[in-house]
Each structure stands twice: as C-alpha cells, then as structure tokens.
Amino acid sequence: MDIKNNLAAIQSRVAKACASSGRTISDVELMLVTKTVSVEDIFCARNLGGTLFGENKVQEVVQKWHAPSLEGVRPDFIGHLQTNKVKTCLDVCARIHSVDRMGLVEALDRELQKRGERREVFLQVNTSAEESKYGVSLNDAVSFATRVAQFQTLHVTGLMTLAEFSQDMARVRECFRRLKEVQREIRQQGLFSENFRHLSMGMSSDFEIAIEEGATIIRVGTAVFGTRPTPDSYYWPEKNKP
Ligand SMILES: *Cc1c(COP(=O)(O)O)cnc(C)c1O
Numbered sequence: 139m140d141i142k143n144n145l146a147a148i149q150s151r152v153a154k155a156c157a158s159s160g161r162t163i164s165d166v167e168l169m170l171v172t173k174t175v176s177v178e179d180i181f182c183a184r185n186l187g188g189t190l191f192g193e194n195k196v197q198e199v200v201q202k203w204h205a206p207s208l209e210g211v212r213p214d215f216i217g218h219l220q221t222n223k224v225k226t227c228l229d230v231c232a233r234i235h236s237v238d239r240m241g242l243v244e245a246l247d248r249e250l251q252k253r254g255e256r257r258e259v260f261l262q263v264n265t266s267a268e269e270s271k272y273g274v275s276l277n278d279a280v281s282f283a284t285r286v287a288q289f290q291t292l293h294v295t296g297l298m299t300l301a302e303f304s305q306d307m308a309r310v311r312e313c314f315r316r317l318k319e320v321q322r323e324i325r326q327q328g329l330f331s332e333n334f335r336h337l338s339m340g341m342s343s344d345f346e347i348a349i350e351e352g353a354t355i356i357r358v359g360t361a362v363f364g365t366r367p368t369p370d371s372y373y374w375p376e377k378n379k380p
Contacts, residue, residue, distance in 0.1 A: 141182050144362045148345075152356070155349040166349055169214065171341075171359030173198060173373065174366045177205040183362065184211065192216040192235070192357050194373045196223040199230045216298070216338075216357060217373065218272050221245040228257065235298040235338050238262040238273050243286055250291035258293045260338055261286065263320055265313040266302035273299065279320045280327065287329040294329075296336025296354070297321055301344055310344045314351035 148168065156163045172180050173194045180191065180202070193199045194217030203213060215231040218238075224245045227234065237243060237259045250257055261283060264273030274282045279297075286294055297320060301313035317339055325334065340348020342361035349356065360366060 141179060141362060142186055144364075145183065145186055145188070148358060148361055151346060152349065155346040159350040161349065165354060167355045169216075169338075169355050169357045170362055171216065171357050172202075172213065172363070173217075173359065174368055175359075175363045177202050177207060179363060181205075181207045184208070190214065190355070193231070196220075196227045196230070200226060203230055224249050228253075228255075233258045233260065233295075235260040235296075236262045236272065237286065237292070237294075238264075240282075240285060243289060243292065247289045247291045256291050256293050258295050260296040260298040260336060261294060262298045263317055265299045265316040265320075266309075268302060271300055276316060276320065280323050283324045283329050284327065293333070295333045296338055297324075298338035300341075301339065301348075307344070307347060311347050311351060314339050314348050314353070318352050 152166060152168060153163055156166060167190055169190045169192045170183050170188045171192045191211065191213040193213040193215060196215070196219070199213060199215070212230065212232040214233045214235055215227055216235045219227055219234065219236055219242055221241055228249055234257065237246070238261070246257070261279070262273040263279050264271045264275055267276070283294070286292060297317055299313060299317045301310040304310055317337055321337060324330070336354045337352050338355040338357065340353045340356040342358050345353070345356040345358055
C-alpha cells in the first residue's frame, strides 16, 4: 500500500470531478477516514498534507488519537454515536457528522451546557431509506432540523449521508441529490446561519458523483489506506442493535 501515490491519485480525481462539474477544488475538502488505520499510517498521511480526518468508533479514537505523533489533530466523528459515549466523543473528536435523533441531541446539549461550549455538528439523513442505515428519514429531516435549531449549544453547519450501497450509480446519485434537496428545504426555513453549507457525502466508490452533486466534504478511506480487515457491517450495524 502506498499512501503517497493513493493520495495523489485521489487528489487528481477530485480535481477532474471539480473541473467537469464547474466547481472549485478549494470548495471540496478531502476527509481521510482512518478507522482501522494505524497511528503510523495516519501520521504518514498527515505529513503528506492531510488535515481532515474521520473516525467511526469512539473507542478507537480513544485508543489511537492520544499518540504523541498525532498531537494537535482531532478527527471528526462520522459513526453512530451512542448517548453513553457522548462525553468521551466530545473530549476526543472535533465535529460530529452523525446527529440523527432527539435523544442524542439532548445528550449532547446537556454535556455541552455543562462545559459552557458550543459544538459544530451535521445532521445525518438516511437518503436511501435502507433499514440498515442510520439517519433521520427524508420525511422527517426538516422537522428534525427545526427542533435541533432550538439548541444553542449545537452549531449546525451541514448535512451528512451514506448513499445506497449499489452498483447502480444512478441510484447512488439520487441519494446525493436528495441530500442537496433537503439542504435547500432547510435553507428555505431559515433555520441556521449562512454557515449551514456543508454536504458531507461520497466515499471511495462514489466520491466523484458526490462532487458533481455538490459535496463539500468527501469521506475517503480504502482508496487511500487500502482494504480494511473488518467488514463494513461492523461499522454499519443493524439499527436495532444497541
Ligand atoms: C468508513 C466510512 C467511510 C469511508 O469509506 P470507504 O469506502 O473506505 O472510503 C465514509 N463514511 C463513513 C461514515 C464511514 O464509516
């Protein structure tokens, strides 16, 4: 695995996708998703210019990100956040991309109030309507946003989604379009400030489509760091499990 070459290849694909869709490269941030990736490899990616990182499990962030070589960087949190891990997550992560239910909103608010802190977060929307995916449903997204807007401790600056897992790129694209549409609807309601501009969408297999559909943050793991030892089902468990 060659992180340097992989990163260069991704960056040129990002540039191409931006050019072909009339977007500016600086409007699309590359998040390096480092779940299962070793501290050494994260350090390497950082030295190669990586500035934005994402992790999916709180426990893993705790285990890896206290390493002296990673001092001064905190990853964004992009996984399913259990309410009993809110405190730790706020300690070790930066932004949270996966705010998807009122129970979590309330737990975050309680902890942030205690700290006298405001935290940047994204709302996660289930744009594929697959049962296995977390995220507020398309139908509930605007009313959820309306409720979250009441909480001063949460600075909502974007939306996040995982597209349908499908070989059919038209269906994948449709998910990204739906997220953009939800963004438009929420903007119409004037719920958040002009900072509400992020669309966190697109992964190794579909980030070019996401860029074409307006992504401001793409979340790329395997295309940079190689195949993970754990199956994806470990990171996207069935909803009903705790
Ligand atoms: C793992 C993960 C990614 C990156 O997936 P790749 O296919 O490895 O690029 C993106 N978003 C979330 C939420 C993830 O957990």
